[in-house]
Amino acid sequence: MEDVSKLLRLEMEQCAILIYQVAAHSADELHDHQGFYQISIPLNGSPRMECNGEIRKVTGDQRLVLSPGYRHRHYAGEEASRMMLLFFKESFLRGVEEERLGKPASSIEFVPWAEGATDMFRRLAEHSVLQTMARPLSELEQQETELELARLLLTLQDGTHDNKHEDRSLLISHPGLRRAVDFLYEKSSENIQLDMVADAAGLSKYHLIRLFRAQLGQTPAQYIANLRVNKAIQLLQKTKLDITAIAFEAGFGSLGTFERVFKRRTGHCPSQFRQRQD
Incomplete structure (x- = not known):
């Protein structure tokens, strides 16, 4: 049995969807992709x-989101690991961002490690794959799928681009949950308690957490942490504030907490991230 198997591939004009399996106790080659972004999503096993x-x-x-040139590989443990890989042409994603913002967009570098809302990518890609088993996708269906996948990536994944709050809110169907998200955006730099979020949403704490998990794939605490990291990224890029000042400006209670959460989300400590932008 080969160490790596490409079980299914759906090629579109700007994107591709690949079901990829690594045999037990194996890994693929360390490599990168020039001119492409990639999302790696686990389907089974514990890669x-x-x-x-x-x-x-x-x-x-x-999920793992790879910007062009990021060196990466996948490892399987005691059992084979099956993954979904999504590829985006760099020129396409930049074009979508420019159309979304109504202005030229510079190169985009995503925060690589992420959690929450991954199932939104998985469901959309699986739906497209299942459609092709019955008949080939029309050109219009391909374009719609590509644009929706790009919109999800640009609005749900933190990075150097401008992932606007308004775009994220459009992904939320429940009005109470939208009120909660609006509240978190407004108060993300403050000391927030779950009771405060539930009151703003007009929901019980139990219902609030259930909605966050169902529609956003994460808890309110995880969502707040992501907001604060994203604010810190903007401050690191656009200001000369020192790291401690940025930690408190973004809403973290201590420098240690900020550095730990920031590295877990981005793969870099704040000072390293700032150096990469210079």
Whole structure:
């Protein structure tokens, strides 16, 4: 049996969807993709994934998002690991971002490690794959799928681009949940308690957490942490504030907490991330 198997591939004009399996106790070659972004999503098994020298286990609602040139590989443990890989042409994604913002967009570099809302990517890709088993996708269906996948990536994945709050809100159907998200965006730098979010949403705490998991794939606490990391990224890029000031400005209670959460989300400590932008 080969160490790596490509079980299914759906090629579109700007994107591709690949079902990819690594045999037990095996790994693919360390490699990168020039001119393409890639999302790696686990389907079964407990794969470990490597990005720019850092290795993490990626399970459940987690994903690895690779910008062009990021060196990476996938490892399987005791059992074979099956993954869904999504590819985007760099020129296409930049074009979607420019159309979304109504202005030229510079190169985009995503935060590689992420959790929450991964099932939204998985469901959309699986739906497209299942459609092709009955008949080939029309040109219009392909274009719609590509644009929806790009919109999800640009609005749900933190990075150097401008992932606007308004675009994220459009993904939320429940009005109470939307009120909660609006509240978190407004108050993300403050000390937030779950009771406060539930009151703003007009929901019980139990219902609020259930809606966050169902529609956003994460808890309110995880969502707040992502908001704060994203704000810190913007401050690191656009200001000369020192790291401690940025930690408190973004809403973290201590420098240690900020550095730990930031590295877990981005793969870099704040000072390293700032150096990469220079």
